[in-house]
Amino acid sequence: xxxxxxxxxxxxxxxxxxxxxxxxxxxxxxxxxxxxxxxxxxxxxxxxxxxxxxxxxxxxxxxxxxxxxxxxxxxxxxxxxxxxxxxxxxxxxxxxxxxxxxxxxxxxxxxxxxxxxxxxxxxxxxxxxxxxxxxxxxxxxxxxxxxxxxxxxxxxxxxxxxxxxxxxxxxxxxxxxxxxxxxxxxxxxxxxxxxxxxxxxxxxxxxxxxxxxxxxxxxxxxxxxxxxxxxxxxx
Amino acid sequence: xxxxxxxxxxxxxxxxxxxxxxxxxxxxxxxxxxxxxxxxxxxxxxxxxxxxxxxxxxxxxxxxxxxxxxxxxxxxxxxxxxxxxxxxxxxxxxxxxxxxxxxxxxxxxxxxxxxxxxxxxxxxxxxxxxxxxxxxxxxxxxxxxxxxxxxxxxxxxxxxxxxxxxxxxxxxxxxxxxxxxxxxxxxxxxxxxxxxxxxxxxxxxxxxxxxxxxxxxxxxxxxxxxxxxxxxxxx
DNA sequence: ACCTCTATTATGTATAGACATATTATGCAT
DNA sequence: ATGCATAATATGTCTATACATAATAGAGGT
Numbered sequence: 011x012x013x014x015x016x017x018x019x020x021x022x023x024x025x026x027x028x029x030x031x032x033x034x035x036x037x038x039x040x041x042x043x044x045x046x047x048x049x050x051x052x053x054x055x056x057x058x059x060x061x062x063x064x065x066x067x068x069x070x071x072x073x074x075x076x077x078x079x080x081x082x083x084x085x086x087x088x089x090x091x092x093x094x095x096x097x098x099x100x101x102x103x104x105x106x107x108x109x110x111x112x113x114x115x116x117x118x119x120x121x122x123x124x125x126x127x128x129x130x131x132x133x134x135x136x137x138x139x140x141x142x143x144x145x146x147x148x149x150x151x152x153x154x155x156x157x158x159x160x161x162x163x164x165x166x167x168x169x170x171x172x173x174x175x176x177x178x179x180x181x182x183x184x185x186x187x188x189x190x191x192x193x194x195x196x197x198x199x200x201x202x203x204x205x206x207x208x209x210x211x212x213x214x215x216x217x218x219x220x221x222x223x224x225x226x227x228x229x230x231x232x233x234x235x236x237x238x239x240x241x242x243x244x245x
Numbered sequence: 246x247x248x249x250x251x252x253x254x255x256x257x258x259x260x261x262x263x264x265x266x267x268x269x270x271x272x273x274x275x276x277x278x279x280x281x282x283x284x285x286x287x288x289x290x291x292x293x294x295x296x297x298x299x300x301x302x303x304x305x306x307x308x309x310x311x312x313x314x315x316x317x318x319x320x321x322x323x324x325x326x327x328x329x330x331x332x333x334x335x336x337x338x339x340x341x342x343x344x345x346x347x348x349x350x351x352x353x354x355x356x357x358x359x360x361x362x363x364x365x366x367x368x369x370x371x372x373x374x375x376x377x378x379x380x381x382x383x384x385x386x387x388x389x390x391x392x393x394x395x396x397x398x399x400x401x402x403x404x405x406x407x408x409x410x411x412x413x414x415x416x417x418x419x420x421x422x423x424x425x426x427x428x429x430x431x432x433x434x435x436x437x438x439x440x441x442x443x444x445x446x447x448x449x450x451x452x453x454x455x456x457x458x459x460x461x462x463x464x465x466x467x468x469x470x471x472x473x474x475x476x477x478x479x480x
Numbered sequence: 481a482c483c484t485c486t487a488t489t490a491t492g493t494a495t496a497g498a499c500a501t502a503t504t505a506t507g508c509a510t
Numbered sequence: 511a512t513g514c515a516t517a518a519t520a521t522g523t524c525t526a527t528a529c530a531t532a533a534t535a536g537a538g539g540t
Binding site for chain 1: 257259261262263267287295313314315316317318319320321322323324325328348406407410411412413414415416417418419421422433436437439440444448449460462465466467469470471472473474
Binding site: 482486491494495497499500506508510 | 511512513514515516517518519520521522523524525526527528529530531532533534535536537538539540
């Protein structure tokens with residue numbers, strides 16, 4: 011275990027056992043460096059990670075304080091659907107439902123500013139059962155290749171992620187009651203709960219794509235795990 | 246703008262514009278340091294952040310490659326309910342529904358290994374309307390103070406976050422159809438969709454608390470935003 | 481061809497020192 | 511006291527260097 015890891019763990023302990031309670035000030039870098047017998051840069055490195063995790067707050071001259079925890083943060087990872095299905099041990103299936111130019115039923119907010127659009131609907135299956143309904147708009151002004159691409163074998167999800175660059179993503183998670191389309195394709199009763207992920211992808215100022223991914227609520231969940239203290243090794 | 250920020254932005258550009266396409270190898274650190282006219286440490290600093298964001302993969306001797314993007318990662322922040330409500334401009338309300346020892350209706354999986362439990366139900370309101378139903382188990386072996394704490398004014402959510410240390414959190418997001426309890430307290434029709442956040446909090450090996458937070462699906466969503474390219478300043 | 485040992489190499493960790501900068505604390509003048 | 515300029519200070523950035531380490535590439539022997 012490296013010096014900065016030991017120090018980070020030690021500091022984590024002191025925070026979680028309230029040796030350094032929330033709101034209190036830490037000794038400054040040079041003092042800690044002396045205490046731990048390392049260079050200032052090594053202490054900084056340990057502290058930076060704790061700042062990233064939101065456990066410490068630092069300000070020039072004012073020093074370092076233990077942050078008041080008033081939120082839970084974690085990293086949300088949403089893999090490509092195919093991986094999500096295969097990683098669960100199930101067999102992945104895919105079928106294109108429709109692909110036509112010009113549609114904008116999803117484009118309620120006018121994100122695309124009149125650009126030519128491609129509207130794609132497709133279904134992702136897990137062991138033959140409907141897993142996700144993907145309803146997507148692609149901006150042909152940004153991604154002209156999409157118009158001639160055949161999406162009957164590869165899903166737009168995967169194709170876009172691999173081929174098309176983007177610089178900003180906005181993800182929205184919500185629950186809904188299944189509408190006619192969702193209930194038909196996902197083979198669930200109307201008005202039964204659906205977990206929806208909406209994602210808006212931009213390249214600089216331009217919208218690249220807008221997608222709604224609907225999952226039957228039964229059996230679907232998103233899980234995130236955060237560990238602050240490093241896994242205690244058996245020595 | 247600092248040197249490491251400029252370099253990070255430049256590298257981000259090269260990745261998103263596919264000057265360095267996914268899978269390709271980057272020049273090694275010393276070459277880049279020379280190209281940008283900085284020390285190796287400064288290049289490292291820029292690269293580390295890109296590695297954290299999952300855009301680069303590095304391996305000793307093998308070098309640095311642009312990672313294949315096969316997932317969307319973002320940071321999920323779930324604030325204390327009260328803040329969530331007040332930040333939206335609404336008035337926050339709270340009412341304790343029940344608090345009694347020994348219950349374990351939530352403890353389906355036997356997480357708490359027979360420890361003495363406190364079971365609390367409460368409701369969080371936004372502008373007088375039900376916003377979240379909180380259904381919580383607290384491990385009294387870890388948090389004995391909870392037994393004598395009065396939760397009629399302060400919610401267990403807030404109290405625990407501030408008072409009790411923890412080292413690991415597992416969060417699950419799902420959609421459900423409202424059961425009798427949810428529909429009654431959230432004032433929605435039975436079987437209408439509910440957005441549920443379940444959180445399991447541990448301190449080392451011990452369960453601290455297990456909570457189910459149910460929101461009426463209508464009007465509730467979780468939003469995350471990720472920006473890879475730094476905001477372009479007007480100069 | 482195949483295995484093994486060795487050298488090479490790019491990244492990883494750590495140090496020490498210099499300087500920059502935001503922010504607080506101090507002291508002076510009013 | 512009050513306001514303002516100034517000094518002090520903890521964090522932030524950057525450099526230069528040394529050595530550690532993992533993983534590959536290459537040499538050599540079988």
